[in-house]
């Protein structure tokens with residue numbers, strides 16, 4: 547019988563993800579040994595507090611608060627990083643790679659922020675850096691892009707890649723679940739979903755949002771993931787700093803209801819497109835046609851939809867977070883590292899440099915205003931939009947109590963033109979209540 551190879555492993559972190567990985571290794575130990583001829587033996591686990599009660603039974607002596615016990619131990623050839631945060635995680639990943647250890651990380655922030663440094667370190671040292679769990683948990687989208695879709699030029703990619711915000715927006719859209727466009731509510735006096743604040747509160751109660759939800763609701767988490775996905779898809783570094791980002795905190799039930807009437811679902815969408823020799827990459831609330839598969843990705847689920855010149859349209863869909871789904875990706879990466887003998891980092895992710903970013907993109911726009919209720923105001927606003935080259939595809943004026951709620955959906959318009967036009971609409975004409983991107987041509 548073939549002998550079982552032991553991979554001596556160190557963990558950095560034993561929180562939700564670290565403990566989930568520990569459990570999954572325990573559950574699958576026999577099967578992995580039989581199938582792969584490999585056994586993962588966890589020698590040391592870095593934590594902040596060795597006395598903390600944990601819901602996995604890890605032998606106390608292997609817990610440590612000294613990172614060197616993992617990073618400087620020559621027996622440890624594979625490191626699982628699940629600390630979270632940018633530092634010291636990025637530094638620990640770099641040190642592990644320099645000393646020839648392979649690293650599997652779930653940490654998109656450390657990776658997106660230190661992308662070039664970490665990838666170069668892996669290439670120079672010949673160590674493997676794996677990060678499938680860092681983007682969309684269990685969904686195998688990193689390996690799909692870097693391996694299965696190698697023959698393609700990926701032209702555009704759209705993602706619902708943050709489960710917390712998707713849950714919140716789904717709650718706000720709950721009255722319309724399973725329906726097509728909402729019937730015109732004649733001024734929207736009828737059904738409206740819960741407020742952003744109530745939906746966030748519910749997400750926090752269920753453990754789907756952190757007590758400080760900033761990284762999720764302001765789009766930072768999704769931006770890190772988009773930087774990684776777009777970099778791999780376009781084979782050139784799409785830096786985190788180059789991404790446009792807007793969160794979901796300004797979305798109101800009224801926006802959701804109007805969007806529904808117009809045939810759209812609201813999503814925090816990550817968008818990456820090739821435009822000539824530039825790349826456009828942005829994360830923002832977006833109206834997506836109800837007929838598109840992304841519109842029916844609800845709750846805390848994630849999806850990545852992409853278009854390759856040969857493969858055509860593909861959509862990856864599933865659990866983007868949680869201890870077991872993320873552990874699924876971590877353990878798969880550990881097996882991949884074991885198969886490669888924990889060497890071969892130079893194989894991975896060779897880039898052609900940093901790509902130029904398109905910052906003046908074209909999109910359709912939903913513009914909601916509260917106009918002054920006087921003759922000529924509507925014409926004046928339409929005139930300003932027209933002068934800036936923003937043409938109106940549809941317009942609605944509804945009646946209010948002495949106010950005139952007004953909304954426009956534009957044809958394709960340039961971001962700079964829309965900004966200039968809106969900058970010219972002052973208080974004497976209208977208050978701008980919200981502007982939401984409309985992504986029609988997905």
Ligand SMILES: NC(=O)c1ccc[n+]([C@@H]2O[C@H](COP(=O)([O-])OP(=O)(O)OC[C@H]3O[C@@H](n4cnc5c(N)ncnc54)[C@H](OP(=O)(O)O)[C@@H]3O)[C@@H](O)[C@H]2O)c1
Pocket residue numbers: 558559560561562563564592593594595596598611627628629630631634652653654655679680683866867868869872
């Ligand atoms: N949670 C998810 O669903 C999910 C999904 C995909 C990716 N991720 C990523 O996975 C990573 C870990 O997330 P998590 O939810 O498992 O976090 P977590 O529950 O807060 O766990 C963090 C662990 O790291 C330890 N730790 C943190 N900072 C440390 C330091 N400076 N020195 C020593 N130990 C330290 C903590 O020790 P103590 O236990 O002693 O406090 C804890 O064991 C993050 O990068 C996150 O973005 C999470």
